[in-house]
Amino acid sequence: MSNLDQARVASRSTETTRAALIKAATSVFAEYGYDGGSVRLITQRAMANQAAVNYHFGGKDGLYREVLIAATRAFEENAFLDPEELDALSPEDALRRYLHQFLLPLVKRDRVSRFLRIFAWESVQPSEVFSAFIAHSPPRIFRLAERVVRRFLPQDASAETVTFAMLWLAQQPMFFVRDAERLAQPPFSLKFDEEALERLVDTLAGLSLRGLAGV
Amino acid sequence: MSNLDQARVASRSTETTRAALIKAATSVFAEYGYDGGSVRLITQRAMANQAAVNYHFGGKDGLYREVLIAATRAFEENAFLDPEELDALSPEDALRRYLHQFLLPLVKRDRVSRFLRIFAWESVQPSEVFSAFIAHSPPRIFRLAERVVRRFLPQDASAETVTFAMLWLAQQPMFFVRDAERLAQPPFSLKFDEEALERLVDTLAGLSLRGLAGV
DNA sequence: TTGAAATTCAAACGCTCGTTTGAAGCGAAA
DNA sequence: TTTCGCTTCAAACGAGCGTTTGAATTTCAA
Structure with a gap:
């Protein structure tokens, strides 16, 4: 040998x-x-x-x-959400797809869900390792969120506005994924099964799309 | 003596x-x-x-x-946002007022801002002390958010929908307050002075009110 | 089978944490 | 001035952390 x-x-x-x-x-x-x-x-x-x-x-x-x-x-594999896949959908469907994908960890405990949870942690307690890791390439969740958001915003929207809207969208599913256990306790008592997840996607998509005035 | x-x-x-x-x-x-x-x-x-x-x-x-x-x-003192004060405003103005109040820590470092930051931490790293503390009275940020949101939702909205929408609104300002320092770094590089705060309030209020489709 | 390299292991190190300890300091009553 | 309870203090304790150590074990070419 x-x-x-x-x-x-x-x-x-x-x-x-x-x-x-x-x-x-x-x-x-x-x-x-x-x-x-x-x-x-x-x-x-x-x-x-x-x-x-x-x-x-x-x-x-x-x-x-x-x-x-x-x-x-794992995220780069096309098993996960694909930028081109998003572009092929209507803006509304892309939004729904985005929210659904990033809320999946609520009901699934697979490998990708665990990675998403780690990202949710980092969104709150950034480690030096992570900061260095993403220093020159923003994590996919932000890149995807920007892609979804850009199709709604006017062409001449300022970079700051795009960033605000992108962050606004990106952190919506992260909040529910991160705080799932706490939301399961009183006084909220939210249990997420498949059906509750669908309702959450509906609600968030509706709010994000049309806002409070549109419900 | x-x-x-x-x-x-x-x-x-x-x-x-x-x-x-x-x-x-x-x-x-x-x-x-x-x-x-x-x-x-x-x-x-x-x-x-x-x-x-x-x-x-x-x-x-x-x-x-x-x-x-x-x-x-400090929150119960009427120095802070008052439920009755909110009700006196139009739903739209109440929403703006709510967002503005809870985004103030971005530019002010006063006592109330520090309390808000503690709440932002707890939204992510709940301590046993805090959980026990709020067990039977949800923190004001949620009670106020529910008040703001309820005026937009139809009367027959389910409790779950109200909760979803309430959490959705409540965590929006918390995200920016919590992550302010991280957002100041690349790749976002957001610096919050008074004017940027107003623009953020505008953007969030617009998104929350009319959603992405309304921009 | 032998010997050297790669890997595993139990134990310990150095550090920070919240907490405990018992003596010292202090102010007011007697 | 003496006494007594309240408060402060420096020091140490015990537990958990990431890491290091050096010996034991395993692996495998020779």
């Missing part, structure tokens, strides 16, 4: 641990955010040793960076 | 320390949230001993509870 093969085999075992750690870290960071997610809990869920994080990723931040890379890759 | 007088004098000195701690805690919790705000920083700013927090308030949570009580009192 060549040295290359040895490296490959060695890295196969390495990859197992790395993958388990990234997976566990994704769920832990989705639940508790970067600061609140502890290395001990991650390694416990990954059934790995604490030191493995530092051995394989150089530290907690290195592991987080890998999670963000995986998240970016 | 009677025992009562002695107690009064003793409590005067006590009140000095307590007031300094509550004031310092308000600013620290406004800056860093409950979890992120350390007792050491609070006592340092209050020029008090660390142990004073436990002596006077029984612990960090007791001090926080006092801050929340002070915040509630």
Whole structure:
């Protein structure tokens, strides 16, 4: 076996641990955010040793960076919402599609939903790792929101107005995803099943489209 | 001097320390949230001993509870936005007034603004203290938002719809207040002076009132 | 089978956190 | 002046955090 093969085999075992750690870290960071997610809990869920994080990723931040890379890759895959797909829809349908996609974590606990939750955390407790990560490429949720919003705004809208409207739209689903657990408690007591999600999409789409005066 | 007088004098000195701690805690919790705000920083700013927090308030949570009580009192004072005042305005003006009031922290660093910032933190990192505190009386920002929203919604709107719309409105200003510092950085680079605040109020009021289709 | 490299492991380190401790300081009554 | 309760203080405690350490184990080419 060549040295290359040895490296490959060695890295196969390495990859197992790395993958388990990234997976566990994704769920832990989705639940508790970067600061609140502890290395001990991650390694416990990954059934790995604490030191493995530092051995394989150089530290907690290195592991987080890998999670963000995986998240970016998942978002870039056309499995997720596609800019071209949005453009093919009418502005109204694009808006509905956007809201529905980013509210999905309310009822699904899949991988993409966890990534969205991490983004929701970052929208509130930005970590240095994340800030550096997105420094020169705004996260997709903002790029998509801008795309949706631009089709409604007049051509001569100022950059500031576009930014206001884009942020306004982008943070609407993030709020519900982020605060889902709190909204499930009194005094709100909102439980999100598929049907409640549809009603939420309807309500938000209606409000965003036509505003309060249009209901 | 009677025992009562002695107690009064003793409590005067006590009140000095307590007031300094509550004031310092308000600013620290406004800056860093409950979890992120350390007792050491609070006592340092209050020029008090660390142990004073436990002596006077029984612990960090007791001090926080006092801050929340002070915040509630400040909000209940008619210095702040008054439900009756809102009702006296047209629905549109009430909406503008609401947004303007809750976006004020962007340009002012006064006491009420700090309380609003604490609420913004809680909307994202709910502490047990806060949850217990508001358990049976929703914070005013939500009660006011419901009041504003109800005047637009049809009488037969479901409770869930009202809640959706209320949350939708309430979190709009909270987002900008909470993320002000992040929005000041690239890639957004939004600086909020008085004029930018007015433009933001205009934009949000327009979007909330007429939606994207109305711009 | 052997030896060296890669990986895992339990334990400990250094740090910050909220809290506790017991002595010292203080003001007012006796 | 002495005494007593209230308040302050420096120091330490215990728990949790990310990280480091050095030995044990595993892996696999030779």
